[in-house]
Amino acid sequence: MFRLTSDYATAGDQQQAIDKLVDQIQSGQERCVLLGVTGSGKTFAMANIIQILQMPTLILSHNKTLARQLWQEMSELFPENAVEYFVSYYDYYQPEAYLPKRDLYIDKELQMNERIEQERFSTVASLVSRPDVIAVGTVSTIYGLNPPEVFQDRHLQLHVGQKIQPREAVAELVELQYRRVSGDLSRGDIRLRGEVLDIWMPSRDDPIRVRFGWDGVERLQVCEAVSWEPLDDIEEAWIHPREFYMTDEDRFATALENIEEELEERASWFESKGRDLEAHRIEQRTKFDLEMLRELGSCKGVENYSRHFDGRDVGDRPYCLLDFFSTNAESFQGDKNRYLVIMDESHVTLPQVGGMYSGDLARKKNLVEHGFRLPCAYDNRPLRIDEFQDLIPQMLYVSATPGEREFRHLAEVTGQEIPRQLLHVPSRGGAGTKDTEKREGSGSIETVINSIDGIAQMEIRPTGLLDPNIEVRTTEGQVQDLLSEINRRIERDERVLVTVLTIKFAEEVSEYLQEVGIKAHYLHSEIDTLERSEIIKALRLGHIDVIVGINLLREGLDIPEVSLVAIFDAAAQGFLRNERSLLQTIGRAARNSEGNVILYADTISPAMEGAIRQTLERRKRQQEHNEKHGITPETIRKSLPTLGEESSDLLAGVAGKGVKGGRRLVAKKQGKKDINTFVKKFDLGTGSWSSSDSVLEHISQPEYDMFDAMGESPDSELDQNDRVISRLEKEMKAAASRLDFERAALIRDRITELREATN
DSSP states (O other): OOOOOHHHHHHOHHHHHHHHHHHHHTOOSEEEEEOOOOOOOOOHHHHHHHHTTTTEEEESSSSHHHHHHHHHHHHHHOTSEEEEEEOOEEEEOOOOOEEGGGGGEOOOEEEOHHHHHHHHHHHHHHHHSSSSSEEEEEEGSSSSSOOOOOHTTTTTEETTOOOHHHHHHHHHHHHOOOOOOOOOOOEEEEEEEETEEEOTTTTOOSEEEEETTTEEEEEEEEEOOOOOEEEEEEEEEEEEEEESOOOOOOOOOOOHHHHHHHHHHHHHHHHHTTTTHHHHHHHHHHHHHHHHHHHSSSOOOOGGGHHHTTTTOOOOOOOOHHHHHHHHHHTSSSSSTEEEEEEHHHHHHHHHHHHHHHHHHHHHHHHTTSSOOOGGGGGSSSOOHHHHHOSSEEEEEEEEEOOOOHHHHHHHHOOOOOOOOGTTOOTTTTTTTOSSSSSSSSOOOHHHHHSOOOOEEEEETTTOOOEEEEEOOOTTTTTHHHHHHHHHHHTTTTTTEEEEOOOHHHHHHHHHHHHTTTEEEEOOOOSSHHHHHHHHHHHHHTOOEEEEESSSSSTTTTTTTTEEEEEETTTOOOOGGSSSHHHHHHHTTTTTOEEEEEEHHHHOOOOHHHHHHHHHHHHHHHHHHHHHHTTOOOOOOOOOOOOTTTTTHHHTTEEEEOTTTTTOOOOOOOTOOOHHHHHHOOHHHHOOOSSSSGGGGGGOOOOOOOOTTTOTTOOOOHHHHHHHHHHHHHHHHHHHHTTTTTHHHHHHHHHHHHHHHHH
């Protein structure tokens, strides 16, 4: 089922750690800890564990950038399996809120990332259709989804080789409210002619043609809307309902009745307290939502009524991605608990998971208490940390610097005595209570590690790479000093990471470097998810020499071309400069044989002292190992990425793999994205920037062929061009007749380009 593909085998102390963890998991141990120094091959160890255990696996990360990197690495290691990406699809999200002190209501605003929406759908589709799923996600996995059975009931899965008859497919599509016609097809229609079924989903510009044979589905094609010429062959398609929101009629009616009953109770409660304004407010808002639900089947903020539509009781946890893993394990493994969760960089991810519920509750409390939402809004929430821990049968904590919660949790599940230094930490991985309010005893991270048995450790790098050299330099003239160091790295075709404390300072340093001719860019949380990945790819390719960041340039970022990491304000107090954070940031230079770290500070903080001491001790151990085994340190070799490689799948509406490994259609074809964004040349480092906010337009890269939406080459023969132009003209007129003028204009421009090419 899971088949690891790699040109290299385990080395160093990887195998002993893998064997230890596999033994623990197979013996039923609920929580395990892997401590692996930067560059020791933790991702490769995780992949080996998955292959040995043959269990569907969810890998959790604390940010989208690292999750994307893990997804890319796992996709390369498991090319025959379904490796999926599940993160929040919001590029910008301002939640609904109310500030009582200012009497200020803030409406919900959001900007969705269409590509990530497709990949989320692909993750769920894989979990309900195939056993070999590895999903890489963030805390988005603990937020509400429809139940697994509802997802399957409301979508029709069609794939090549499926044993289904045409009339059976038509019957299921009619249940999804598609309209059967015999003549011309429009959105939301289906047409069956002999053994050919045509389906036009409302969300797509191009219909789908399904060809049936004696044994079921023989071929799936995306076709041009006018001429019906094939545009693309796909292996699997998920057909969504004709209406955007669809549920069982009886359940829908029951949900509306329950909402009305809750409204009456809440309005009466406000009136009994003499709060007529709140009573009027909740009545007006909820009645408007009910009217929209009856007329359109949905309303703004419909997720706040999810408890009623799901049929859950008050206080019941929402369904989430973990339920899909449980269903997958029960369907394909015969045991709903036979799946694994790996929490990468657990020292950050675990506290993050624990904090989601509290933040959501604080915001919802104001909305409910002041009549903006019914109390059922409380149940549209992320999982609590206790629900999260109870839901996961087995979990592996992975980090170069595991946190105190992970160490205590391991000691608890293995029946060990809890070290005094961990009594102030909540039990059960944050889900329980503390024994003391303050830390007892003293000692560094190493002291705690040595007091607990069962920790799998990887402290030797198979590449022989040493921990980087560390220098501490004064803050006076730090930017000029950094500039000279950057120029030395550029001469050697190496890259640089710079970490600062604020977004503003990151942008200022980046702007200064650009003005003096350095190809630099900033990287922080306000940048689009996929654009962050493109920036990192551009750094590896050499289109960018320096990235200036804040908290994103730490855990797990794997860029072997980086030989220098510069840390500004290294002696500052706080989360971004504590011992764990410094160790993680220093580790970014540990994948290059020439790795160096410069700490800019005027004093040596305790965190700096601890991080430097641990780095030097690890460097000494690695050096001894290299001398003993005759290893010469070499920079890690990784294949270079391709910029904009996700663009064609975004435009085509495909993501993930079908049941047999082919392309899966999951969403609408994105006609509003301009592919020129991904291929536009730009002279980085000159201080002159385009007016667009897109980061991708700020990155120069090799020329690519212009994406041809109709599948024809711009260098075709004259008669071929004529046929394409004729077909495009028909499609342009069809688009205009549908009032889709933006698409018509794009096709018109393409026609002009083709005509100019033939003259």
